[in-house]
Amino acid sequence: MRPPVVLLGPTAAGKSDVAMAAAEAVGGTEIVAVDAMQVYRGMDVGTAKPTAADRARVPHHCLDLVEPTAPFTVTDYRRAYDAAVGTIAGRPLLVAGTGLYLTAAVDCLDIPGEWPDVRAELDDQALDDLWERLGRIDPVAAARIEPGNRRRVVRALEVVTLTGSMPGELTSYDAHYATTYVGVDRPDLAERIETRVDRMWELGLVDEVRRLEGDGLRDGVTAS
Template identity: 50%
Template sequence: MTRPVALVGPTASGKSALALALARVRSDAELVSVDSMQVYRGMDVGTATPSASERDEVPHHGLDLIDPHEEFTVAEFQRRVLAAVDDIEARGRRALLVGGTGLYLQAVVDGLEVPGRYPDVRAGLDAEPDTAALHRRLSELDPLAAARMEPTNRRRVLRALEVTIGGGRPFSSYGPGLDAYPPSRFRLVGLRLPRPVLDERIAARYAAQVEAGFVEEVRRVWEDPRGVSRSAAQALGYKELADHLAGRCTLEEALELAVRRTRRFARRQERWFRRDPRITWLEPPPPDHDARAVLDELLAIWDEPG
């Protein structure tokens, strides 16, 4: 019995190209996106969603699930991806998960029990500017959760308080947290590139996306009378180009800021995945650092039994 594989790594590292290369030589493979932004219809250029021809060639799942005005949660993503994996396996085929959204990946491979959302509670908590005060409040309500996070990590503190207060159940009761790495039925493989190479690729990809119509895509999405959801608005590059379209900056300034933010995001992705001891790392060799150069290594992992 072979296990499904998850191919992870920072943005622009070449995950999609490597996954497609594997699927072209292993006819049992179907690709499942683990990208929190490729779920949105009409946001294909800026999220580097696989092309129509690539999707015609190899089955893809987890793409174009909802419209940009709709909110999308980790729990909904988890439900849809696990259903896709089950369907793939029921047909005698194998799933290759591909992406860099760490929380979404961990929700799938570890079967996390994902707490609900309580926007009214969150809004009230967010009005408190003192993160240390919020952490002290969490220490009173859920000491275990408070001990698991830095008092200065506002995002995590807010989320833990939101769940504890809104759900009437301690945040820590949902499991050991994101720093636990239990055995998983998924085999985890990561792509690792030198940071200067990754930085260059991020800038080059933005240039190519603009040539491919990224600005026009942002205009179309942002002018939709239904609006853009909070979750969709977090897509890298979109806000910056929307600011350009609104006349708040030049295109060059928007792209420069988008590149900087995306490079910082890639660093966070690296840190997230580096903590997971279950990942087998592949390093495409110089001078090109082409991810497809490690295809044989990935195939060897893919073909391992059990």
């Protein structure tokens, strides 16, 4: 296997189009999705997952790994990534949508374990109190987590409580692989996002969400 190339950029910047063009131009290149939502089967429109036609043109990896109701962690992704790149004889092209997954894949991130008892105790507390506590302990991690995202706030506090390590220190990407950033000016990016959302509606996003809800998505620990 040749060393991976990493493709970075914001949502709707055009990373997938660039990746497809690059993979078709350079023989032996295969695309590896580095995205926390595209691992779930059936979550296609809402995650802008590569189409079946694109996947027929260029081999893709780390897509559709589990059902949305199944828990899936960064540790699980690292295992799937290692297995996938082990099958690539040419060059892996990593299309990065989730920073933590990218770090886990290429930086050999030392991923903390899980402590259900501590998590359960934290889950019993008010989210506002947990958020304030995280901000005091690890402001870097707090700045990266939406205040309303209980699961991520609890996980960050779980890690720092049991290991003493600051989650904010675990998520920086050390760009020791060739990296290309797909940049778009903010006004253009906003327009591209609006266009993407309109296209999602046309492709049946509402029906997809209804189907996923009927299949138990709200009970999914990590996908919901």
